[in-house]
Amino acid sequence: MNIENQNFLDAERWAGRAFFADWQKTTAGVADVTDPSTGAVIASVGIGGPADIARAAAEARAAQKGWAKMLPTDRARILNKAADLLEQNGAELIPWIMRESGSIYPKAGIEIEHGALFIRHAANLATAPMGLMLPAMDARTNYAKRVPHGVVGVISPFNFPLVLSVRSIAAALAFGNAVVHKPDPRTPISGGIIIARIFEEAGLPKGVLQIVPGGADAGEAMCVDPNIAMISFTGSARGGSKVAEIAGKHFKKVQLELGGKNSLIVLDDADLDIAASNSAWGAFLHQGQICMATGLILAHEKIAEALTERLVTKASHLPAGDPSSGQVALGPIISDGQVKAIQEIVDEAVAKGATLLAGGTHDGRHYAATVLAGVKPGMRAFDEEIFGPVACIATFETDQEAIDLTNRSDYGLAAGIISANTSRALRLADELDVGMVHVNDQTVNGGPFAPFGGPRKSGNGTRIGGPADIEEFTTWKWISVKDAATLYPF
Template identity: 55%
Template sequence: MMATVTEIKSDAQETGAWLGSNIWDGRAFDGDWTPLQTSANVLEPATGAVLGSVGLASPEDIRAAAVAAKSAQKSWAATGYDERAAILRAAAAVAEKYRAEIVDWIVRESGSIIAKAEYEVAVSIKLLHEASAMPSQACGQVLPSSPGRLSMARRRPLGVVGVISPFNFPLYLAIRAVAPAIAVGNAVVLKPDPRTAVCGGFSIARIFEEAGLPKGVLHVLAGDGAAGAALCSDPDVAMIQFTGSTAAGRKVGEAAGRHLKKVSLELGGKNALIILDDADIDLAVKATKWGAYLHQGQICMATGRVLVHERIAEQFTKALAQSATQLPVGDPASGQVALGPLINEAQVAHATRVVENSVAAGATIEAGGTADGLFFQPTVLSNVLPGNPAFEEEIFAPVAVVTPFASDEEAIAIANNGDYGLSAGVITASLERALAFADQLHVGLLHINDQTVNEEVVNPFGGTGASGNGTSIGGPANWEEFTHWQWLTMRGVVPAYPL
């Protein structure tokens, strides 16, 4: 039987805990814990309980953090590679030591079920280990040149990297940018979503604080849109790495571009899982449930469209609906549920509106479709055709949207219908058919015989179109993202130019 949160943790809220509210209440992190003038309550979505109060940064606070980060970055970039690597290894050890407290905060603050929170901490620790290897990797190339001249292309840190992270995978989607950026010599100003600022921001601050990161290299400030806008326009911030909605990402990209900053946008998705007529229906149903319902569907990679061959669509839909009704929904801290709450009432209202409008446009509710407070029942909609709201809109809720197709060519056309281009999956007994899909689907991530939600840390991760600006983060892409090329040449003597 799955343990409850209380069984796997020491109470993270009590005074004296490693991540206790007495440390961060009303504060920001700059190497020390500095009080801010305004604050907001930290709420537990499942119960409505107040877990503490996070400080909210003003644009002036962001400006001060950027100035301090730029000053600290110079000495950090000059720090030996072995020392930088040691601090990142120490950070992984700290995260491992306090794993239970971090899991507890992810469960309580973001509404994650325990298994999802444990996975998120595990991949974050893996990420820290991977980042610790970066300082000792080769960071350039020797290029061909004329005799007597040495020509090199080398990777240099950008300076100060601004990171704006979301609420859904709050720890991992922040630390996946923070850790590699720091590893290659940058300083970082992190603005987590204020709804998950503890697990998605202050936990990272505590990890690096205890690991011995020099003061000023990492700043963590929760804040609203004005704080994010200040980060995007600050003259001392060289890059913005943003993960969040497409609507917000457009604003970030516009602001960062106006100030000529490098920008990485990891945005939304309307991801298709394509189930061919030769698929194992039982396995396809299990894959669909994972992709559509994990973390209540609040994942950019969530399976937003389930495209099923018409020969098996009725059988598949019936099996999916029956299985969905058996998934328990409730307080994730109990350890006895498969789905927890949505993040807030606005998200429930959005999902309810999409479902109601989709039914009005011809869709059929096969299961779920209702909410009790923030708890949205796992839902199956059938007969969803292109143009239907459930087909077009990112719902960010536990709603499986089933669309039939008649041929492989039609499935590809339906999957490519829309502006998003993040993730896709193809389930089939024929790898030859699957590879034909691989060459024609317009996505940054593609999984054959798997659903759409996957991450292994060592892989480049990114989408195109409304899912991002074509950049990737993770694995080999981190060097590309968090450094810039410098061309360096050397001669023994100055050439005697003819002019």
């Protein structure tokens, strides 16, 4: 079917509906989707409650066995077709991502590009070896193979709604799982409708993927539903803790990818122009609403003042506003409540002795690129994930102090190190208690081929991406074979 000259997203198909075996109304009603920058209503979707989740889970379980029995090459073909469709229709889909999530054009384009990469990675995994022979313990033959969990529940956030949804969905599907997905109700189109459409057109069997936007009650229903075997959650540490608690009580596997207070360590031998560029990108990209955002810039005391001056200059040249205008570097914060939370952290830091050198103000949901110097432990700006465009600068005297300041965090997602001496940077990297370290780069890095995640409030020891997808979205099954049954003494 040639879709290039058609309206691929076709709002008449899904307006006021969710994606079960096909597009249908939900029992919990309809919700408007608004542009966070202007407040304009851009669409409406069906919102799911517990009854809708129960229906979706039952239908997914019924469809899963047939999907798992398909040849891996056939599953891979459908996944690759979905990636093709995402790329082919990117020009139509990017404006939806911009308007719904407050993304500037380049960030929305990254979602299309990386979304397709994650799907193609999953397609490759579908045909990877899924078993091994075990050592003999007696005359029998023993082997173990990786098998799907059954139905995987995926819960995703608003900030990178397409990528952070499809990376779990595609991996789960590749191994023969069915999926029930609950995108954030603020971004159900980017995080749900687009994904449903590409898999619908790619020929995914009906019922294998169910997408039901919803709130906390829908998420809790997924965690307790007996037809769902695993929960893959991306979101806040508070939300992840709740998911782990409820799902754990119901004996489900739980994969968590949570927040971060990520340090960018700038050593005294760094090129300061490059370091300032990395700091600005890591702190301000997508208004700082990224789990990998550079939440703390640790600058060696010898170069801190010069680095700060450069960063202030960059912040002053990054206008915030409506991304659809094409004239801004920063779009809107997702909600008024989050704007209030950002302002409270900035104000508290200043009250405790930090210096506000740029920004610290907002026009509605458009928060200015902000630079705080003199940030210290004990300030919320030092300790907490802000999820706003706030560059927090602290200083250190020795490499060991930079390590200690990083490792004292309750989080452990990512870190970056800028240095002219790679060997020195690698020595530091080995001492940082985080899941990912990027030498001579800022902290916002991700992709389909590397295991992504971190310890403590950043996750629960699980990873997503690369070889970790096999570990997370399948489980072991041991099979032993005797040529004939034996007679036992009893």
